[in-house]
Amino acid sequence: MSDRGPHLVLLGKQGAGKGTQASRLAEHYGVIHLATGDVFRAAINEGTELGFEVQRYMDRGELVPDEIVIGVVREVLTNSDAVKRGFVLDGFPRTVPQAKELERVLADFPLDVVIDLDVPTEIALHRIAGRRVCVQCQTTYHVDNPPKEDWICDVCGSDVVQRDDDTEEAVMRRLELWEIQTLPLIHFYRRRGLLAHVDGIGDSEDVFESLVATVEVRMTEDA
Numbered sequence: 001m002s003d004r005g006p007h008l009v010l011l012g013k014q015g016a017g018k019g020t021q022a023s024r025l026a027e028h029y030g031v032i033h034l035a036t037g038d039v040f041r042a043a044i045n046e047g048t049e050l051g052f053e054v055q056r057y058m059d060r061g062e063l064v065p066d067e068i069v070i071g072v073v074r075e076v077l078t079n080s081d082a083v084k085r086g087f088v089l090d091g092f093p094r095t096v097p098q099a100k101e102l103e104r105v106l107a108d109f110p111l112d113v114v115i116d117l118d119v120p121t122e123i124a125l126h127r128i129a130g131r132r133v134c135v136q137c138q139t140t141y142h143v144d145n146p147p148k149e150d151w152i153c154d155v156c157g158s159d160v161v162q163r164d165d166d167t168e169e170a171v172m173r174r175l176e177l178w179e180i181q182t183l184p185l186i187h188f189y190r191r192r193g194l195l196a197h198v199d200g201i202g203d204s205e206d207v208f209e210s211l212v213a214t215v216e217v218r219m220t221e222d223a
């Protein structure tokens with residue numbers, strides 16, 4: 001086992017539980033959790049040149065282009081002690097060009113493992129399309145775990161509804177897009193010998209333990 005934490009990329013479709021597990025892993029290893037969405041928000045708040053660019057695309061409801069995403073992530077990786085301490089990347093890379101650029105940025109400190117946190121589409125669909133949210137306090141529920149009273153928020157008493165973009169059709173579209181986008185990335189990391197699969201079905205605690213076990217194996221091989 002090396003004396004730093006893992007250099008880890010976590011891939012997973014929406015509904016796989018990636019965000020939750022990424023933040024648990026970061027805490028477990030005492031490393032930096034780099035979620036692209038958070039990084040974007042931070043850059044915007046700090047008013048950096050790149051933050052300004054990101055804001056422009058987001059205001060127009062457009063996808064932030066590769067070179068800007070790469071720029072933001074490069075800035076964070078090089079200006080923090082993420083490389084020395086270790087990191088969990090969550091939401092990046094999303095494309096093969098982004099993955100290649102990440103390789104260049106990390107040059108002498110390559111990734112230890114890329115984990116594909118995998119759940120079948122039907123399960124991801126059920127998790128997201130079953131989600132309901134309070135219009136007032138944003139507390140989330142699920143059709144399998146509803147509020148005590150008929151879709152009235154337990155916390156604040158407001159209505160609990162389904163978000164427009166959580167409908168089955170909208171979720172299905174996002175999942176299909178994700179599949180198309182991510183497949184080349186999965187192949188890329190498999191060719192690099194970095195890819196590992198972890199089953200994201202079942203209890204969150206069990207999934208977490210499988211993730212840690214997978215990281216441990218790779219870190220030991222590396223050392």
Ligand SMILES: [Zn+2]
Pocket residue numbers: 134135136137138139153154155156157158
């Ligand atoms: Zn509420």
